[in-house]
Amino acid sequence: MQDSKATHIGSPLTRVDGRLKVTGQAKYAGEFNVAGLIYGVIVSSTIAKGQITKIHTQEALAIPGVIRVFTHENRPPLPTFDRKYQDQDAPGGSPFRPLYNAQILFSGQPVALVTAETFELARYAASLIRVEYEVEAHRVGLREFRDRTHSPNTSKSGFKPPPKPWGSPDEAIAKAPVTVRAEYHTPVEHHNPMELFSTTVVRDEDGRLTIYDKTQGAPNNADWVSKVFGLSSNKIRLISPFVGGAFGSGLRPQYQLFFAVLAALELKRNVRVSLTRQQMFTFGHRPEAIHSFALGASTDGTLQSVIYDVISETSRNEDYVEVVVNWAGMLYQCDSVRLGHKVVALDVPTPMDMRAPGAAWGVYALESAIDEIAYASGIDPLQFRLKNYSEQDQTQQKPYSSKELRACYSQAAERFGWSRRSPAPRSMRDGRRLIGMGMATGIWEAMQKPAKAKAALGLDGRLTVSSATADIGTGTYTVMTQVAAETLGFNAADVTFKLGDSSLPEAPVEGGSATVASVGTAVQQACQKVRNRLVKIAISAPDSPVAGANPEDLAVADREIVHRHDPSRRISFQQVMRLGNVLHIEEKAAAFPRTLIQRRYTRCVHSAVFIEVAVDEELGTVEVTKVVSAVAGGRIINPKTARSQVLGSIVMGIGMALEEESHMDKRLGRFMNHDLSEYHVPVNADIHNIEVLFVEEKDDIVNPLGAKGLGEIGIVGVAAAVANAIFHATGVRVRDLPITIDKVMGGLRSEAIS
Ligand code: MOS
Numbered sequence: 001m002q003d004s005k006a007t008h009i010g011s012p013l014t015r016v017d018g019r020l021k022v023t024g025q026a027k028y029a030g031e032f033n034v035a036g037l038i039y040g041v042i043v044s045s046t047i048a049k050g051q052i053t054k055i056h057t058q059e060a061l062a063i064p065g066v067i068r069v070f071t072h073e074n075r076p077p078l079p080t081f082d083r084k085y086q087d088q089d090a091p092g093g094s095p096f097r098p099l100y101n102a103q104i105l106f107s108g109q110p111v112a113l114v115t116a117e118t119f120e121l122a123r124y125a126a127s128l129i130r131v132e133y134e135v136e137a138h139r140v141g142l143r144e145f146r147d148r149t150h151s152p153n154t155s156k157s158g159f160k161p162p163p164k165p166w167g168s169p170d171e172a173i174a175k176a177p178v179t180v181r182a183e184y185h186t187p188v189e190h191h192n193p194m195e196l197f198s199t200t201v202v203r204d205e206d207g208r209l210t211i212y213d214k215t216q217g218a219p220n221n222a223d224w225v226s227k228v229f230g231l232s233s234n235k236i237r238l239i240s241p242f243v244g245g246a247f248g249s250g251l252r253p254q255y256q257l258f259f260a261v262l263a264a265l266e267l268k269r270n271v272r273v274s275l276t277r278q279q280m281f282t283f284g285h286r287p288e289a290i291h292s293f294a295l296g297a298s299t300d301g302t303l304q305s306v307i308y309d310v311i312s313e314t315s316r317n318e319d320y321v322e323v324v325v326n327w328a329g330m331l332y333q334c335d336s337v338r339l340g341h342k343v344v345a346l347d348v349p350t351p352m353d354m355r356a357p358g359a360a361w362g363v364y365a366l367e368s369a370i371d372e373i374a375y376a377s378g379i380d381p382l383q384f385r386l387k388n389y390s391e392q393d394q395t396q397q398k399p400y401s402s403k404e405l406r407a408c409y410s411q412a413a414e415r416f417g418w419s420r421r422s423p424a425p426r427s428m429r430d431g432r433r434l435i436g437m438g439m440a441t442g443i444w445e446a447m448q449k450p451a452k453a454k455a456a457l458g459l460d461g462r463l464t465v466s467s468a469t470a471d472i473g474t475g476t477y478t479v480m481t482q483v484a485a486e487t488l489g490f491n492a493a494d495v496t497f498k499l500g501d502s503s504l505p506e507a508p509v510e511g512g513s514a515t516v517a518s519v520g521t522a523v524q525q526a527c528q529k530v531r532n533r534l535v536k537i538a539i540s541a542p543d544s545p546v547a548g549a550n551p552e553d554l555a556v557a558d559r560e561i562v563h564r565h566d567p568s569r570r571i572s573f574q575q576v577m578r579l580g581n582v583l584h585i586e587e588k589a590a591a592f593p594r595t596l597i598q599r600r601y602t603r604c605v606h607s608a609v610f611i612e613v614a615v616d617e618e619l620g621t622v623e624v625t626k627v628v629s630a631v632a633g634g635r636i637i638n639p640k641t642a643r644s645q646v647l648g649s650i651v652m653g654i655g656m657a658l659e660e661e662s663h664m665d666k667r668l669g670r671f672m673n674h675d676l677s678e679y680h681v682p683v684n685a686d687i688h689n690i691e692v693l694f695v696e697e698k699d700d701i702v703n704p705l706g707a708k709g710l711g712e713i714g715i716v717g718v719a720a721a722v723a724n725a726i727f728h729a730t731g732v733r734v735r736d737l738p739i740t741i742d743k744v745m746g747g748l749r750s751e752a753i754s
Helices: 018-022 119-127 169-175 218-229 255-267 359-376 381-387 405-416 476-488 515-540 573-579 639-658 718-730 741-753
Strands: 037-044 050-056 066-071 110-116 130-135 178-186 198-203 209-213 236-239 270-274 289-297 303-315 337-346 433-445 451-458 463-466 495-498 554-557 560-563 570-572 584-591 604-616 622-632 689-694
Touching: 037 119, 037 255, 050 110, 066 119, 066 255, 110 119, 110 255, 169 289, 169 303, 169 337, 178 359, 198 255, 209 218, 209 255, 218 236, 218 255, 255 270, 289 359, 303 359, 359 381, 359 433, 359 639, 359 718, 381 405, 381 433, 405 433, 405 604, 405 622, 405 689, 433 622, 433 718, 451 476, 451 515, 463 476, 463 515, 476 495, 476 515, 515 554, 515 560, 515 573, 515 584, 560 573, 570 573, 604 718, 622 639, 622 718, 639 689, 639 718, 718 741
Parallel strands: 037 270, 209 236, 303 337, 463 495, 622 689
Antiparallel strands: 037 110, 050 130, 066 110, 178 289, 198 209, 198 270, 289 303, 433 604, 451 463, 451 584, 554 560, 560 570, 604 622
């Protein structure tokens, strides 16, 4: 049964939550105010490694209005087993347990919670807590400890270890007439969402907790609370209706959640705990990494050997790994490939997924190295990529379910004006500004995870659809509304979509760009079930205008069931419900990936990004003057929110290329630029002309919606395209992100001297 008039999917519906956000009605976790709320402020360790020997709390406790100070010495019993602390996104190893014992694992580790009647009192009292330590030497800095690697524990969900080598990479590179050997460095970055992590816990008389928490996965955090505090799940409801940015930082429970729940349980009060901006630098970050490439090619630009090894940092207690190197075996056809990934354990918080984890870094290095070898073989960088285009995923020897990357290359090149580029580096100029054009490829996995949803149709004609997923600014509310409206022939205005609540049907964490594929499919199926119920009643009720019709001949549109061949035979949903004597039709669906079909294919979203930069020859400043990104993301559910997703990611890519870096004082083992005045992100003045194109791509395999997910693809490749454009502008190849003025100037000066 096909809908005759379903036009929601593919239309640029404006964000359904937009009005709530711009009028300040959208509430964030730290904004749910209730009577009798008390505040907790966290005290952070000042050392990176060692033991707490004494915590002095008397001075703080002497202040009227200070309620209690929680430390490892007076905490209630907590579970000992790792699995009790492991959340859905935990890597292998032993998760950090707040207040577990006297041991310090990283600088900024929370060591005490001060609770008071007001926030100001709590903050002041926290400043009076004195902690004595027995300091041990810490190990920080990946470059310093790059030879202390180990092979990572690969049990992290979603991690695909590097494939086994194929061909003979070492022989091939020894024989190759054109070679590039290069090392790239990518620094630590922090997510820095605008909204700080915050939790407000509200207790009812029976001791049940309503927890307002900033998270990308309400069920994940609710489960975690239930395991850590030994509470049955019906005692907890975790709510997160709006999230002020997260970029991966909300994929795991953050420690303010632990403290807020601990205090609420122990003090039997309503509690709020929020982190400071500085404390936002004391949990997971994008790990520092060193990328070593050796590429070999023939003189006609055929790739003959790819050797790519990555070393990245992890913590001492967990083995965090990302898919960094595999993309190098997926994007280009090559007969001899060897990929490897090792980690170094440092005294830092466990790194965490951030904005296309793995690909953002790996594809930066890969697409820089490919650019280098294209120049070395004297071939246009775009031509080089087309020449070595991979028709299948060599890492798994599988075809792609769809791959319109060629169309991305050609449409973006055309729109950008790549043909106007003069090939030689440093050959384009506008006054004292050197002009450069660079490009790169993007790739990200198109995943689908199991998810559930519920659809409820009332006699009032409203459809309410729900799932415990999240909207971290990505457009989930809007897109799910469209999928539901499309499936049931509804106006979007008559559909309400609910999310961010652990009491709703379970959904995975909103990550990996998998929400449309996963939750969207569940929403579609729940709505199909409602439709089937309506049709069943309509054809079986004797008084119905479509009584006895073949279901195949019926369509739904405008909240009516209509006979395709005789449109005069029609009945509204409300009439159907009256005929069937139902006030309410509610259906649940659990959507699973069609694994048998899917696993025969590699499923990826692709992009091509073209960037123009202007580099001031005397000042070394880089301006990204133009970006064109073409994305092959399957079916586009909403071109407006889709474009916004990719635009935002491109801005983050520019930040990654030119600005973002967390600086550590190695002596202290602490990140020092821990605020938004010193951790630089792009501002309006940094952003100029950005265009996003979606190329046509049909894919029946990825999921029933045919949509691939766009949350992360936009960032992948951007940093490489910027670096490649800077090389084209200046002849300077900076292999160390971010490409700051000093690095550009250093390169320009050594060029001038040589
Ligand atoms: Mo994303 S780093 O999967 O939130």
